[in-house]
Amino acid sequence: MPVIAPMPAARPASLPAQRGGADETVAAGTTVDHLTETYRAHYRSLLGLAALLLDDTASCEDVVQEAFIRVHSARNRVREPEKTLAYLRQTVVNLSRSALRRRILGLKLLSKPMPDMASAEEGAYDQLERDALIKAMKGLQRRQREVLVLRYFADMTEAQVAETLGVSLGSVKAYGSRGIAALRVVMEAQT
Known part of the structure; x- marks a missing residue:
């Protein structure tokens, strides 16, 4: 299990007093103070x-921070403050799944490594050898x-060669x- 960084210090957040007699916190939903207390109490878990x-x-910290940001943004929709922690847990799970999906997709999209290819120098040397071999083959008897x-090039057995050419196996x-x-x-004379 990875080492978990210490809980960052939370600054109490407060909303400025709104005009028109509205309370400093959101009337129906999770309050900023409740979210701050939830952060302090449950960040580590x-x-x-x-x-x-x-x-x-690092990914764990990012996911948890993002979860708190999303809950803070949607705090008006959390009608029962005691469900804030459950909402945070579900958000952490969903964000973790998304992070894993992105990683898997990234791995799939990575370019595949090329098979071992000869360098240009090796390729040129191989071509010279092939040319020399072809020239030497042309100098042999028919x-x-x-x-x-x-x-050797058609990969036939000696018996198949004998049958193809119509000669004996000894020949x-x-x-x-x-x-x-x-x-x-x-x-050897060429080298």
Whole structure:
């Protein structure tokens, strides 16, 4: 459970006297003094409620403060002052849910990390290697080239290559072995 910050000191709020004989507090609803007393008495418990729903102290404090602001703004609608705490609790729960929804939406909207991509230098080097390999392949005998292309680029088994080319399995092995040896010589000469 996160560490809860000490309760901030509350300043007593009062409304200026209104003209026309009206009382200093709202006649039907929660008074400013009652809300101030509720703040002093229940700030920590509301902060604890928010801490059970959220994961960081700053968000909890923000939610509780926002709840008090909303109750203060809507104090005329709270007809029974003893229900002020219940209204505050419900507001804290609703604001916590909203905060969590915003976080989840934010996580969904974050751009997905790109898969590991080669740097431009690596890409250029890979392209040079591919070009050198293609050039070396073109220098091989026709059957050697066919066997290597079918075996390693088309990912066929030796038996499938033999069937495709209409040669024996032994011929495929021989052409493949000679072709790889010839490629190795050409590629090593280029480096």
